[in-house]
Amino acid sequence: DQQVKQNSPSLSVQEGRISILNCDYTNSMFDYFLWYKKYPAEGPTFLISISSIKDKNEDGRFTVFLNKSAKHLSLHIVPSQPGDSAVYFCAASHDSNYQLIWGAGTKLIIKP
Amino acid sequence: KAGVTQTPRYLIKTRGQQVTLSCSPISGHRSVSWYQQTPGQGLQFLFEYFSETQRNKGNFPGRFSGRQFSNSRSEMNVSTLELGDSALYLCASALSFPGQGSETQYFGPGTRLLVL
Numbered sequence: 001d002q003q004v005k006q007n008s009p010s011l012s013v014q015e016g017r018i019s020i021l022n023c024d025y026t027n028s029m030f031d032y033f034l035w036y037k038k039y040p041a042e043g044p045t046f047l048i049s050i051s052s053i054k055d056k057n058e059d060g061r062f063t064v065f066l067n068k069s070a071k072h073l074s075l076h077i078v079p080s081q082p083g084d085s086a087v088y089f090c091a092a093s094h095d096s097n098y099q100l101i102w103g104a105g106t107k108l109i110i111k112p
Numbered sequence: 113k114a115g116v117t118q119t120p121r122y123l124i125k126t127r128g129q130q131v132t133l134s135c136s137p138i139s140g141h142r143s144v145s146w147y148q149q150t151p152g153q154g155l156q157f158l159f160e161y162f163s164e165t166q167r168n169k170g171n172f173p174g175r176f177s178g179r180q181f182s183n184s185r186s187e188m189n190v191s192t193l194e195l196g197d198s199a200l201y202l203c204a205s206a207l208s209f210p211g212q213g214s215e216t217q218y219f220g221p222g223t224r225l226l227v228l
């Protein structure tokens with residue numbers, strides 16, 4: 001049972017345009033969400049997070065949106081740059097045990 | 113500050129063997145989590161240790177075990193290896209609760225295990 005789903009295995013975006021990565025979850029108890037980025041041969045690195053008390057969090061070119069009623073979050077990257085090409089994972093947790101539940105990842109390819 | 117280190121980086125084993133992977137967390141971090149990453153499956157949580165105690169465990173068979181030492185270093189052991197155990201094994205450290213508030217996990221580069 002996948003509680004966190006990233007339905008797009010890959011996404012290709014033109015450099016300079018907006019990249020939108022999506023993540024859906026099924027557990028309404030989740031109250032904290034994170035995005036990680038992973039380059040080949042490296043471990044994932046933390047990108048941005050959002051608490052369920054917010055519906056938007058912004059950090060430079062990265063913005064995460066949370067729609068609790070739809071159990072959906074998205075990561076917007078604008079403008080997209082070649083260095084953004086990586087695999088992006090979303091993860092969720094709830095305060096009963098803080099265990100992170102991860103999605104399968106979306107491979108983002110930024111075309112020059 | 114040194115990051116999370118994992119040894120070895122690459123490993124080739126045969127079915128039926130056992131393997132031990134090592135993880136050294138960031139200095140001061142007391143939480144260590146282990147994940148298995150396979151293509152299309154994302155990160156599958158194995159277990160998390162905090163102050164030498166297993167605090168959380170994922171849905172993996174008993175062949176997968178781990179431990180944490182007093183210096184927070186952690187080891188993961190897989191016994192009776194199967195072909196399906198071929199994966200990237202990632203270790204992550206955090207100060208305390210990795211999923212709470214702004215507490216983020218810092219990942220090592222992983223150990224790539226190939227079972228033949």
